[in-house]
Amino acid sequence: MQEVRVIGMGAVSALGVGLSATAEQLRKQNVSPHPVTRFDSTLKVPVFEVPHPGNPSRPGGNAIQWLEMAVEEALHEARLESAEARSGLRIGVCVGSTVLCQLHDLEFCAKLRTGEGIDDSTPYRNYVDASPAEWLQRKYDLSGPVLTVSNACTSSADALGIARLWLLAGQCDLAIAAGTDSLETGPLDGFHALGVCSPVPCRPFDASRAGLNLGEGAAVVVLVREDSPLLATHPSDIALCGYGKSADASHITQPLPSGDYLEKAIRDALREAEIEPSQIGFVNAHGTGTEANDRVEGQTLARIFGESLRYHSIKGLTGHTLGAAGALEFVFTALMLRSGVAVRSHGFSQLAPELTIPPLIEDTSIEAHYALSTSLAFGGSNSALIICCK
Numbered sequence: 001m002q003e004v005r006v007i008g009m010g011a012v013s014a015l016g017v018g019l020s021a022t023a024e025q026l027r028k029q030n031v032s033p034h035p036v037t038r039f040d041s042t043l044k045v046p047v048f049e050v051p052h053p054g055n056p057s058r059p060g061g062n063a064i065q066w067l068e069m070a071v072e073e074a075l076h077e078a079r080l081e082s083a084e085a086r087s088g089l090r091i092g093v094c095v096g097s098t099v100l101c102q103l104h105d106l107e108f109c110a111k112l113r114t115g116e117g118i119d120d121s122t123p124y125r126n127y128v129d130a131s132p133a134e135w136l137q138r139k140y141d142l143s144g145p146v147l148t149v150s151n152a153c154t155s156s157a158d159a160l161g162i163a164r165l166w167l168l169a170g171q172c173d174l175a176i177a178a179g180t181d182s183l184e185t186g187p188l189d190g191f192h193a194l195g196v197c198s199p200v201p202c203r204p205f206d207a208s209r210a211g212l213n214l215g216e217g218a219a220v221v222v223l224v225r226e227d228s229p230l231l232a233t234h235p236s237d238i239a240l241c242g243y244g245k246s247a248d249a250s251h252i253t254q255p256l257p258s259g260d261y262l263e264k265a266i267r268d269a270l271r272e273a274e275i276e277p278s279q280i281g282f283v284n285a286h287g288t289g290t291e292a293n294d295r296v297e298g299q300t301l302a303r304i305f306g307e308s309l310r311y312h313s314i315k316g317l318t319g320h321t322l323g324a325a326g327a328l329e330f331v332f333t334a335l336m337l338r339s340g341v342a343v344r345s346h347g348f349s350q351l352a353p354e355l356t357i358p359p360l361i362e363d364t365s366i367e368a369h370y371a372l373s374t375s376l377a378f379g380g381s382n383s384a385l386i387i388c389c390k
Helices: 019-028 061-076 106-113 122-129 134-142 151-167 186-192 260-273 291-308 320-337
Strands: 004-013 091-096 146-149 174-181 217-225 238-247 280-286 311-313 371-375 381-389
Touching: 004 019, 004 061, 004 186, 004 320, 019 320, 061 134, 061 174, 061 217, 091 106, 091 134, 091 151, 091 217, 091 320, 134 146, 134 174, 134 186, 146 151, 151 174, 151 217, 151 238, 151 280, 151 320, 151 371, 151 381, 217 320, 238 260, 238 320, 280 291, 280 320, 291 371, 311 320, 320 371, 320 381
Parallel strands: 091 146, 091 174, 280 311, 280 371
Antiparallel strands: 004 217, 004 238, 174 217, 238 381, 371 381
16 A cells, blocks of 8 residues: 655644654653643643643634644645645645534533524634634645544544545545644533543553543644655655554443454554554553553553553643644654654553553663554544654
8 A cells, every 4th residue: 555654744732832842852751730821720630731822812712823833834844835835736634623623612602502692793703713624724725625523532643544545545635634622621621520630640551540631732744645746855754654443432431441442443554554563663552541541552552562562651741632632642653753762651650450561661762663653532432543764
C-alpha cells in the first residue's frame, strides 16, 4: 500500500506553543498542572493549560485560537502559507474535536433548550462559524472534502485516519488533518461528575493512579501521497503508514474489559502498514491514568508485544486533551522517532498490580523506524496509528 507522508506539522499544548518548544519540554518534562484559571470554577482539581492567553471572545474561543496557531506553523513548515503556493491543489480538511462541536457556547445552548428569545443572530452565527473544519476551509479558501469528526477522545486520531483514506482514494491532492479542544466548564464538570478527575497530577499505569487531568491544545498535520510532486521540493522523513479502527460499544464510558477490540484496531493498523509487532520501537499509549483505561490498555499491549513492549503515556505532561489528543500525540510520537529517543512516562513510579510490564521509567534510545500511537474513547471507540520515520 502506498504511504502517506507528512510535509508539515504544528502543535500547541501545555508543553508549549510550536514544535521547538514541544520537543524541548518533551525532553525536560518541566510541566505541571494547576487549578483552572481560564474560567471560574469551584473545582480545584489540576489541569494543564496552554501557556498563551488565547482569545476566548472569538467564535470557537480558544479551541479555534489553538487550531489557528497550529495550522499556521504546519503550513509554514510545508511551505504552503501563501494562496499562490496552494493554488490548483485539492486540499481536504479533517478536524477532530469534542468541546468545539458540542460544549463551547453553553449559554447559547441553554437558551435554545429553554426556548428563550435571542435578540439577534450573532450567537447562532458564532456557533455555526465555530465548526473547525469549515472554519479552516473558509479561512484558507480550500477546495476539497471537509469533515469535522466528533468521536470523543479518538476524534483527531480518526481525523488523521480519514485524511489518509481520502488521499489513498484520490479524493484530494493534499490533506490537512487536525485536532483541537480547549478547557471549558462542560468537560471539567462532566469528568468530575464521572469521578475520574484526579485531585493530584495524574500517574498513568501507576499503582496509585487516581484518575485523569484535563488539558487543552491543538495539532495539525499536512499529508500527501508518496507519489505527490510536492515531495520533490518538500522532503519528508515522517509517514502515516497504518490506521486501525474498531468500536466495541460495550459501555458508554469504559473500554471492553478484554481489550479484544483495541487489539483488533492495533493489529489492523500493523497489517495495513505491512509490519510485525516486533518492528514497533515504542508505543505512545492513550494512558489516561484512569483505572479502567490503564488496566485494559496495559494488558492488551502486553498481549500483543510481549516482553519486548516499550510504552509510555504523555498525559502526565499535557493532561487529556480530549478530541485533540490523537493528533497531538501523533506529533509527539513523530518528534520522538525523529530524535531517536522515547521519553519516560511522566508521573510513573510503581507498576499497578494488574499489569505485568511497566512503562518507560527513563528516556530510552530507539533504533526502530516505526512507532504506534493508540487512542481510546467513550462508547468503546479504539483507534491506532502507525508512524514511520526514515
